[in-house]
Amino acid sequence: MYFNIGKRIDKFDNYILFIIKKYVHNRYLDIIMPIVTLTGNIGTIWFIIAIFLIFDKTYRLIGNSIILTLFIGTIVGEGIIKHTVRRTRPCNKSFEVNRHTPKPISYSFPSGHTLSSFAAAEMLSLYFVQYRLLFMSIAFLIALSRLYLYVHYPTDVIAGFAIGVLCSKIIFFILQEGYVQRFFIFKNLI
Numbered sequence: 001m002y003f004n005i006g007k008r009i010d011k012f013d014n015y016i017l018f019i020i021k022k023y024v025h026n027r028y029l030d031i032i033m034p035i036v037t038l039t040g041n042i043g044t045i046w047f048i049i050a051i052f053l054i055f056d057k058t059y060r061l062i063g064n065s066i067i068l069t070l071f072i073g074t075i076v077g078e079g080i081i082k083h084t085v086r087r088t089r090p091c092n093k094s095f096e097v098n099r100h101t102p103k104p105i106s107y108s109f110p111s112g113h114t115l116s117s118f119a120a121a122e123m124l125s126l127y128f129v130q131y132r133l134l135f136m137s138i139a140f141l142i143a144l145s146r147l148y149l150y151v152h153y154p155t156d157v158i159a160g161f162a163i164g165v166l167c168s169k170i171i172f173f174i175l176q177e178g179y180v181q182r183f184f185i186f187k188n189l190i
Helices: 002-024 027-055 057-085 112-127 129-148 154-177 179-189
Strands: none
Touching: 002 129, 002 154, 027 057, 027 112, 027 129, 057 112, 057 154, 112 129, 112 154, 129 154
């Protein structure tokens, strides 16, 4: 049964990558997509936004929430899941793909760029609802760039999206309910 599901997932992933290669690839996106993916390296764009928020006392908690979300998401995605699943990247299986970015050395599942982007975008959206479309569009472009550059499968990106949004919602809930503050108050009483 597992083998049959695995074959279906591989078929879906390869079909989507084929469609992107055949109908989306062009010389303009060959220039743009490496730049877009670069903004997602180690959550660069999201860290920059968080730092700007931290410098403003009014938004310091939001900036710290974003950094916490990126940190937890990295531990879950890069530290635990990638090293458990150990999925080979599509660029490591095919030599015919003309890539415009250095070959990543880590595993493929889940997409770390997608995970961190949607985790940060969701956290920002929870606080700044009016800019949700902007944040999600940036995250979507970063995720799409990972497929375009043939460094992730679609299911890697889907998993990164789901894990990222889940991490941000859990952290937001914990911060809103005051569990962190209660822990530190309890710890000071001991």
